[in-house]
Amino acid sequence: RKEVEQDPGPFNVPEGATVAFNCTYSNSASQSFFWYRQDCRKEPKLLMSVYSSGNEDGRFTAQLNRASQYISLLIRDSKLSDSATYLCAVNPSTSGTYKYIFGTGTRLKVLA
Amino acid sequence: DAGVIQSPRHEVTEMGQEVTLRCKPISGHDYLFWYRQTMMRGLELLIYFNNNVPIDDSGMPEDRFSAKMPNASFSTLKIQPSEPRDSAVYFCASSLGDIGSPLHFGNGTRLTVT
Numbered sequence: 001r002k003e004v005e006q007d008p009g010p011f012n013v014p015e016g017a018t019v020a021f022n023c024t025y026s027n028s029a030s031q032s033f034f035w036y037r038q039d040c041r042k043e044p045k046l047l048m049s050v051y052s053s054g055n056e057d058g059r060f061t062a063q064l065n066r067a068s069q070y071i072s073l074l075i076r077d078s079k080l081s082d083s084a085t086y087l088c089a090v091n092p093s094t095s096g097t098y099k100y101i102f103g104t105g106t107r108l109k110v111l112a
Numbered sequence: 113d114a115g116v117i118q119s120p121r122h123e124v125t126e127m128g129q130e131v132t133l134r135c136k137p138i139s140g141h142d143y144l145f146w147y148r149q150t151m152m153r154g155l156e157l158l159i160y161f162n163n164n165v166p167i168d169d170s171g172m173p174e175d176r177f178s179a180k181m182p183n184a185s186f187s188t189l190k191i192q193p194s195e196p197r198d199s200a201v202y203f204c205a206s207s208l209g210d211i212g213s214p215l216h217f218g219n220g221t222r223l224t225v226t
Contacts, residue, residue: 034214043203043217044155087155091211098143099168100215104154 001026004090006103014111017078021106023088024070032091033071035062037084038105044087047073078110114138116218118204124224130192133221135204136185141216142209146179146189149201149220161187162209173198194225 005024013019025033033050048055050062050071061074071090075082085105092101117136125131137144145160159169164181172179176195181187191198201222205215 032212043220044215045217046214049212049214089215098162098209098211099157099160100145101157102147102155 003027003092003101004088004103006088006106008104008106010107010109012109012111013078015078015080017110018074018076019078019108020072020074021086021088021108022070022072023090023103024068025090025101026069027090027092028066028069030069030090030092032100033062033064034089034100035060035071035073036087036089036102038087039084044102047086075108078108080110080112083108083110116204116206116216118202118218118221120221121219122222122224124226125194126226127195128193129225130190131194131198131223131225133189133202133204133223135187135189135218137187137204137206138216139185140208141206143207144181144187145205145207145215146187147203147205147217149203150199155203158189191223194223196225199223199225 003026035047036044037047038044050064054063059076063072085107087105088103089100119134146158147155149155158171159179161181179189201220203220205217207213
């Protein structure tokens with residue numbers, strides 16, 4: 001089983017729709033979680049950190065489910081500009097290790 | 113403040129040649145990471161440094177790859193000799209080092225080995 005897994009998509013949604021992605025992780029001791037956005041031929045850029053209690057940033061909501069070992073990203077009122085690949089990153093943080101493992105990403109296409 | 117700076121942006125080389133990729137992390141960031149991204153395998157961690165010391169190089173594919181960080185503001189990733197299967201986008205990233213600190217990526221180097 002991969003350490004971090006995502007559905008590759010693509011998720012094709014109309015403008016204004018709500019869409020959600022999940023990301024599962026295998027190491028139950030993982031401490032830090034993030035969502036990144038990557039545009040075609042660009043570097044990943046931090047979208048938001050994921051906190052234990054869940055957090056929101058405008059149209060974006062991130063949640064952590066430790067029991068089932070996944071994080072989620074909800075995008076409300078999708079815009080054309082939200083079209084990108086969304087990567088989750090997990091820091092296993094065991095015994096002093098400090099490395100970020102990324103999922104392969106979920107492609108989102110928002111259609112006019 | 114300047115972000116992570118990588119050079120070159122693009123590199124095209126012939127099989128067997130040596131390739132050196134360069135990275136300047138964000139000032140004050142104690143951690144530096146080298147990743148490789150391909151369509152097939154996604155973002156793979158190659159190696160990371162803490163305070164210029166390599167901590168985990170288990171992701172380095174083989175002996176042809178080496179990385180150094182001679183000081184806090186500079187790191188190199190070298191491939192010698194290069195092979196076509198090394199073609200990928202190589203990203204450098206840095207982080208403050210707190211548990212909850214995210215990575216900040218450079219623009220990447222797109223490497224093509226023919």
